[in-house]
Amino acid sequence: MRVAFFGTPALSARYLSALAQHHQVTGVVTQPDRPSGRHRTPVPSPVKEQALGIGAQVLQPEAGKCSGACAVLEQGNPETCVVVAFGQKLPCGPRNCTVGRCINVHYSLLPKLRGAAPVQHALLQGLKRTGVTIQHIAPGWDEGDVILQRELDILPEDTCGTLTDRLTDLGIETLLEALALIADGTAPRVPQDHAQATFAPSVKKGDGLIDWNLPAEALERAVRAYNPWPTAHTTLAGKGLRVLRAHLDADTIVESGEGEVGTFVEVSTEAAAVTCGHGRLWLDEVQLEGKKRMTAPEFLRGARLTVGARLG
Numbered sequence: 001m002r003v004a005f006f007g008t009p010a011l012s013a014r015y016l017s018a019l020a021q022h023h024q025v026t027g028v029v030t031q032p033d034r035p036s037g038r039h040r041t042p043v044p045s046p047v048k049e050q051a052l053g054i055g056a057q058v059l060q061p062e063a064g065k066c067s068g069a070c071a072v073l074e075q076g077n078p079e080t081c082v083v084v085a086f087g088q089k090l091p092c093g094p095r096n097c098t099v100g101r102c103i104n105v106h107y108s109l110l111p112k113l114r115g116a117a118p119v120q121h122a123l124l125q126g127l128k129r130t131g132v133t134i135q136h137i138a139p140g141w142d143e144g145d146v147i148l149q150r151e152l153d154i155l156p157e158d159t160c161g162t163l164t165d166r167l168t169d170l171g172i173e174t175l176l177e178a179l180a181l182i183a184d185g186t187a188p189r190v191p192q193d194h195a196q197a198t199f200a201p202s203v204k205k206g207d208g209l210i211d212w213n214l215p216a217e218a219l220e221r222a223v224r225a226y227n228p229w230p231t232a233h234t235t236l237a238g239k240g241l242r243v244l245r246a247h248l249d250a251d252t253i254v255e256s257g258e259g260e261v262g263t264f265v266e267v268s269t270e271a272a273a274v275t276c277g278h279g280r281l282w283l284d285e286v287q288l289e290g291k292k293r294m295t296a297p298e299f300l301r302g303a304r305l306t307v308g309a310r311l312g
Helices: 010-022 046-054 067-074 118-124 160-184 216-225 296-303
Strands: 002-007 024-029 034-036 041-043 080-084 102-106 129-136 146-153 232-236 239-248 264-267 272-275 280-288
Touching (some): 002 010, 002 046, 010 024, 010 046, 024 046, 118 216, 146 160, 216 239, 216 280, 272 296, 280 296
Parallel strands (some): 002 024, 002 080, 080 102
Antiparallel strands (some): 034 041
16 A cells, blocks of 8 residues: 655654555655754654655655645555654645545544643553554544554553553554555544543643642652653752652552651662652652662662652
8 A cells, every 4th residue: 555654753663664564655744853962953853764764755844834745745646644643733634635544543542632642641640541543634633533443551660651662562553454444445434422532731841840749649650651751850959850760658558747748758778758748659760960860779879868858
């Protein structure tokens, strides 16, 4: 099948690689090169690098200007257009997308968690299961008819990074199955129940700032949801402190009031616990500003913390 592809980040590049092994990629649309590093040198997206590696035509329209790119794509007469984390809303679509030739991969069980950050919000909400939806693209965000859905358990130790990796494995497999149905003319169109929709808005850098007044359970979820970005963070003695891994008390629920919120209530050479609005959070891996990532024992050997030390 002739397939045009829209995508930008590394996970999208994995889909493009898989598509190139099973289908003819007629063209690739990705975000423009962006300045990066100390010298602000323009850097291509992972999808652009992957596309050049397979010899595909690459188009890089600025935001809101993909109409011209779509017109160029149509010259390759794609039978299907696949969108995976492109990063822009398509103001138009390749010819015939209205009859089902433009599809999208979304990391939730739609209509639940429509929006830009479904993986983070699944973790923040403490969901036990999520999944992948292959949908026909519609004018509204993630409102398209469903072709296929596949479910996946969320593991207790999952971070946004690990869960995204596992969803990508599942998503590639599901996308290839959906394309086979499209090729056979048997791809379904299952309308979503819009009354059941929930939303997963974009995550911002400031969302990772830890509010110690929240329950420990909510903060443990946030630590996992914001790893690897924007990372749960606080301050210690005026320096930034990133919390990369943390856990709750295994057997007991610690009542609030055991210490001032945001202070260390238990410190040893091996572990440290911070009191929260309800319960306490044990820090397992952190990164102090200007330092490398450290396990709790490594951090505590040099931090010289005492009970009552305050976090921001």
